[in-house]
Amino acid sequence: MALSDPTRRAILARLTVGEATVQELAQPFALSQPAISKHLKVLEAAGFIETGREAQRRPRRIKQETLKQVADWIEPFRTLWESRFDNLERHLAAKSQKEK
The missing domain is CATH 1.10.10.10 (Winged helix-like DNA-binding domain superfamily/Winged helix DNA-binding domain)
Known part of the structure; x- marks a missing residue:
């Protein structure tokens, strides 16, 4: 690629x-x-x-139009992974609080 x-x-x-x-x-x-x-x-x-x-x-x-197509295609994946990292961060924070 x-x-x-x-x-x-x-x-x-x-x-x-x-x-x-x-x-x-x-x-x-x-x-x-x-x-x-x-x-x-x-x-x-x-x-x-x-x-x-x-x-x-x-x-x-x-060729900006091609890069825009790639950015548009990748955006849902970026959003998904940001959400997953946010969930992981909340999980680790909660786990850290329980251990204290």
Whole structure:
């Protein structure tokens, strides 16, 4: 899955600031430019980013509509897990009170 890799998630996080070239995206990583390009191909194939064309530059940018679809899909799961963690917190607090 495209979002399972931390490098790809970091690339997406960087692209939320604005478009960037492969060289700009590679800077914070100890990876070669070809390795970063492979990550970009995965993200592009998954529909998360697109490649622009400005003369010799090929800046990458986020496809916001795809990320919105992912966020909308994941929201019910986030809500469910937050509820479960809240229940666990209440349970542990009650257990702690009983032990005192």
